[in-house]
Amino acid sequence: MADPVPQALVLTAIVITLGMTAFVLALAHRGRQLSGVDLVDDDTESARIHARAEADDLGPGPSARETSDEIEAEGHRTESSHHDETGAEHAHDEFVEDEDRHHGHGHDKRGERR
Amino acid sequence: MTTTWAWMVPLLVVLPLIGAGITLAATGRTGVQRVVSMTVLAAMLVLAGWLLWAADTQGPQVMLVGGWMPWEGIVLVVDRLAALMVIVSTTVTMGVLAYSVGQGASSFDDESDGHSPLPVFHPSILVLAAGVTTTFVSGDLFHLYVGFEMLLAASFVLLTLGGTLERVRAGTTYVLVSLLSSMIFLTAIALVYAAAGTVNLALLAQRLGEIQPGTAALLHVMLLIGFAVKAAVFPMSGWLPDSYPTAPAPVTAVFAGLLTKVGVYAMIRTQTLLFPQTRFDDLLLWAALLTMVVGILGAIVQDDIKRMLSYTLVSHIGYMLFGIALGSTIGLAAAIFYVAHHILVQTTLFLVTGLVERVGGSTDTARLGDLARISPIVGVLFFVPAMNLAGIPPFTGFLGKVGLIQAGVDDGRWLAWALVVASVVTSLLTLYAVARVWGRAFWSENPEGITGSGPLRGGHHGALGLGVLLPTGALVAVGVGLVVVAGPLYDVTTRAAVDLMLRTPYLDAVLGPGVSP
Incomplete structure (x- = not known):
């Protein structure tokens, strides 16, 4: 028979950790x-990586921006294929609009901080 | 076996939890919250006092929770050490709560973003008290972990109260470090169960001696690391001065008093009960030495009073570790005495810093000055515990340090002598650090030339009501009054240390007489 004590202990630990x-x-x-x-201000390494990401210079291979563009394009494709009949245009517009708002928000915040 | 007054033991944990429930339900009715919290803490104080008497005269009080035998269920044990710790921790919690009540509902409003966090303050403090008490009375390693997590969860909420950017940043450090140490502790518990087949402390005391020395050493070092992070022992102390100072004054005060001491308590318990061998004593002595010296070197260059105090807090953990690592009865007695002293004095100092902030509008000595004239009473309230911390006779800080130095000299090894020298130097540097802050904040010219015009830069001069002065004054008085009862208190801590070194009183009480080795 299995020892019930570790099970009780593990269960408790899981609940707490959750x-x-x-x-x-x-x-x-x-x-x-x-x-x-989510930039850590006093971490120079983080700042450096952030600067490189902004300058789109993260080493060989497809740059981060290209990759993200690809992913985005992929997302659009799947989305439109899913929503072919049920108003694909509408879903797409909403997506772009949402993204724009998000970007604008981020810039505003950064502006405030400086 | 269950002892006469054992029925009181669970109440120490259950009462604050019930109180937390009631205060949470009474959100918005501050009056009810205050009455419930203070009543609960007062009741805990009475119970703990009674239990100290019972443990001192009749031996450890043992409660088998649910009637399960020690090898099946959880036991709660209150010996002299546990009872004493509960008394001191409940006293400071009461003082801090009285202070925050006196501060009034406006206490956190001066933060840019904190208009509504007050309702959770009382429940969180009570859960914190329950967690701290749980760790003190627990006779079971896993239950100890649960107690840790209870107090951590409450402390997370208290530290990030109001959710301002500064507090979120400080809280992130604290939360991640705490969770890391909890993970190490939890892993250690799993390994302990795998190696010894139990997590009951008394049974472990018997069985850990029989398992392979290498395995036992691994378990020992993992438990020590887990507790050392919590206790802020160098080199695992870097998180503390960065996370404490941003919290509101009462929260910082209760954290400084209790949280690190819970780690110290756990170390005392495991070092004496589970690992009486001298395996890592030299390592701990080195850690104590470095904690003292590095901590105080950090303190003397700080301009902010809260940061300075946080560094002295780290530094003085070294004293307690010194007493524990010596592994002798007088060392342990002095360490326990020092824990009691330090909880009181450090909490008081952080509360007084809260008063300084109220009067001067800042805790940065570069922006403070002339406080001795503006508010002499705050000057007195700061000066007395500061001298106590530095160990000026006749205060308890002096008595505790003398006890430790005596224990170090008795030990006679060169490393112990090195620690004796280090503790004297640290004491002097502590005096320098507090004197520097004292001079700059209370006696220097007001840096921006604002004189005699009431509140300085957003301070609430004149709002320094009796509500905040009385609790702070009471804690200062208790700290000083401890000198009067220092004789009996030292006797109790000595008897506690003797029992801890013997181990048999604890084992007999939990397992029944004659079972222990």
């Missing part, structure tokens, strides 16, 4: 909400 993870996620969300960026 709660803690939820808190960490909430904290991360709040941080993102307040600062608008």
